[in-house]
Amino acid sequence: MQTIKDTLAENLGGPATLLGSHQFKLDDCPDLSGKVAVVTGGSEGIGFGVTYTLLKHNIAKLFILSKSKEVVDGAKDAMAKELGQDKADRTVWMECDLSDWVRVKDVAEAIKREASRLDILVNNAGRGIMPAEFTPLGVDRHMAVNHIGHVVLTSHLLPLMKRTAEQGHTVRISNQASNVHYQAPAETRFASLEEINTDVGPNGQYGRSKLAAILYARYFDRNVTKKGHPNVLMNATHPGLVSTKQSRTSIFEAFPLGGYAMSHGIEPFKKDQFEGAVPTIYAVTTTKESGQYICAPAIPEAGSDLSQSEELADNLMELTRNVVREKTRSESADKGCPFDDLVLH
Numbered sequence: 504m505q506t507i508k509d510t511l512a513e514n515l516g517g518p519a520t521l522l523g524s525h526q527f528k529l530d531d532c533p534d535l536s537g538k539v540a541v542v543t544g545g546s547e548g549i550g551f552g553v554t555y556t557l558l559k560h561n562i563a564k565l566f567i568l569s570k571s572k573e574v575v576d577g578a579k580d581a582m583a584k585e586l587g588q589d590k591a592d593r594t595v596w597m598e599c600d601l602s603d604w605v606r607v608k609d610v611a612e613a614i615k616r617e618a619s620r621l622d623i624l625v626n627n628a629g630r631g632i633m634p635a636e637f638t639p640l641g642v643d644r645h646m647a648v649n650h651i652g653h654v655v656l657t658s659h660l661l662p663l664m665k666r667t668a669e670q671g672h673t674v675r676i677s678n679q680a681s682n683v684h685y686q687a688p689a690e691t692r693f694a695s696l697e698e699i700n701t702d703v704g705p706n707g708q709y710g711r712s713k714l715a716a717i718l719y720a721r722y723f724d725r726n727v728t729k730k731g732h733p734n735v736l737m738n739a740t741h742p743g744l745v746s747t748k749q750s751r752t753s754i755f756e757a758f759p760l761g762g763y764a765m766s767h768g769i770e771p772f773k774k775d776q777f778e779g780a781v782p783t784i785y786a787v788t789t790t791k792e793s794g795q796y797i798c799a800p801a802i803p804e805a806g807s808d809l810s811q812s813e814e815l816a817d818n819l820m821e822l823t824r825n826v827v828r829e830k831t832r833s834e835s836a837d838k839g840c841p842f843d844d845l846v847l848h
Contacts, residue, residue, distance in 0.1 A: 505524055508522035508523065508524070509522070509523055509524055509798070509802055509804075512524075512799065512800060512802070513682070513741060513743050513798040513799045513800075513802060513804075514682070514743040514744050514799075515743065515744065515774070516743070516744075516774035516775060516778045520774075520778065520781075520799065520800055523799070523800050523801075523802050524802060525800070525801045525802045525803075526800055526801065527781060527782075527784075527785045527789065527800045527801035528781070528800070529556050529777060529780065529781060529784055531785075531789070532556055532557075532559075532560045532784050532788050532789070533560065533788055533789065534560060534561055535557060535560045535561050535562040535563075535622075535623075535788065536561045536563065537563050538562055538563055538620075538622040538623065538672075539562070539563060539564045539565070539566075539618050539620050539621050539622055539623070540557050540562050540564070540565045540566070540621075540622065540623035540624070540625065540787070541565075541566045541568065541614060541621065541623070541624050541625065541656075541660065542554050542557070542565065542566070542567055542568070542623075542625040542627060543568045543569070543599070543601065543625065543626055543627050543628035543653065543656070544568070544569055544627045544628025544629065545565070545567040545568070545569065545578075545625070545627065546567055546569050546571070546574045546575040546577075546578040546579075546596075547574055547578065548776055548779070549627060549679070549742055549776055549779040549780050549783065550567075550569075550625070550627045550628065551578050551776055552775075552776040552777040552778075552779055552780030553625055553627060553780045553783050553784060553787075554567060554578070554582075554594070555582060555585075555586070555777070555780075556777070556780055556784050557623070557784075558582060558586055558590040558591070558593060558594070559586055559590070560788075562593065562623075563593065564593055564595065564618065565593055565594045565595070566594075566595050566596075566597055566614055566618075567594055567595070567596050567597070568597050568599040568601075568610060568628070568656075569596070569598070569599065569628065570598065570599070570600050572596060572598065575594075575596040579591050579594055579596075582594070595617075597610050597613065597614070598610075601628055601647070601648045601652030601653065601656070602638040602639075602640070602642075602644060602647040602648050602652060603652075604640075604651065604652060604655045604827055604830070604831055605831055607652050607655045607656050607659075608655060608659050610656070611655075611656055611659035611660050612659065614660065614663075615659075615660065615662070615663050618663065620663070620666070620667040620670070620672070621660060621663045621664050621667055621674065622664075622667055622672060622673075622674055622675070623674075623675055623676075623787045623788070624656075624657060624660060624664065624674075624675075624676040624677075624787075625676075625677050625679075625783060625787055626653035626656070626657065626676065626677065626678045626679060626716070627677075627679045627783065628648070628679075629648055629649040629679060629712070630644055630645050630648045630649055630709070630712070631709060632683070632705045632706060632708075632709045633645075633705055633708075633709070634705055634708075635702040635703075635705075635708050637700070640830045640831075641700075641830070642696065642699070642700065642826060642830065643699050643700050643708065645708045645709055645711065645712040646699045646711065646712050646715065648712075649679075649709075649712035649713065649715070649716065650712050650715035650716060650719065650819075650823070651823055651826065651827060653678065653716075653719075654719060654820075654823050654827075655827060657676060657723075657737075661727070661735075664676070664735055665732055665735060668732060668734035668735045669734075671734075672734065673734050673736065673791070674734060674735045674736065675736050675737075675738075675786060675787040675788065675790070676720075676723075676735070676736065676737040676738075676787070677737070677738055677739070677740050677783050677786040677787050678716035678717070678719055678720050678737065678738070678739040678740070679713075679716060679739075679740060679742070679783070680713045680714075680716040680717050680720075680739040680740060680741055680796060681709070681710070681713040681716075681741055681742075682741050682798070683706060683709055683710045683713055684710050684711075684713040684714040684716075684717060684806065684807060684809075684810060685710065685807045686706045686707060686709075686710035687707065687710040687711040687713075687714040687807070687809060688703050688707055688711065689809075691711060691714065691809060691815070692815070692818060693715075693815060693818040693819040693822045694818060694822070695822070696822070696826055699711070699822070714807070714809055714810055715819055716739045717739040717796050717806055717810040718809075718810060718812075718815060718816040718819050718820075719737075719739070719816070719819070719820070720737045720738050720739040720793075720794055720795070720796070721794045721810075721811075721813070721816055722813075722816040722817070722819070722820050723737040723793075723794070724736075724737060724793040724794025725794070725813070725816075728793040728794065729793075735793075736790065736791075736792065736793035737793055737794070738786045738790060738792070738793060738794065738795045738796070738797050739795070739796050739797070740782040740783050740785075740786050740796075740797045740798070740799075741782065741796065741797070741798040741799060741804075742774065742779040742780070742781075742782055742783070742799055743774050743778070743779060743798075743799045744774060774799070778799070779799070781799055781800045781801070782797050782798065782799045782800060782801060785797065785800070785801040789801075796810065
């Protein structure tokens, strides 16, 4: 019975969230005075819910990485009206397309020059359930943005996060996953670029990239947290069914007719952007565990069999390193960018 209650709490909004076996509310977020955070896609949807909550709880500085300054300016105006201009002025926008890995590296290096510490990294931005598409580098956009771009960002910020942890602080990283990871192809092996570039349908494309988010957290736990950096934690989160631009409008790109069920049929049962932010806020402010798949509101779940495979995680990260090295060699690696150490064991 509790399993059913947890499923309802994890996916639906309103009173259903109270059915979960492990409760957490945004008001439970601790005081964050003096801390610094980075949030990708932090100006709309779940990302806005995260940045708003961090500011509300006194984060000292917050870097928002996104492609649109206009959207960030709108979000900043909203935060200024509700939280005060002082809180809104703690945000710093940095233009960043996560599919452009050289740009991601440059942004990370700029953050390291500007910040003396980094306590929170929220890998939130992503491509939703949409048709297959390639980036200019010739890589599936779902994997390029949802997974690989965040690995590049995390890897380049990791030295700063390690230094912060060495000063006695707990550093927390969250990857935005989804229960759609169960729809990743059963034959997923992360063996080659050709494999991840294979069109397996909108749900399969998205699910495969969200499977990668969980595997990365578990790989990181084994190879960073448990190998000398116990105060640097990484977890993956599932927000549930959230009313966002992706679920209201972008869904029609993948499903011109069937999208109505998602955009309208279940709209009354979806979480709002703040409810969707709950597991992420828990993961980056409160949990003392690492390598978990945390479902809303704060319920650790095992995830799919694929998500629990250490071999698959190792394959994924080796492929990630190889793809980034190969695709950026002429522009970055040959000029000193440490992509050869991308995974950072």
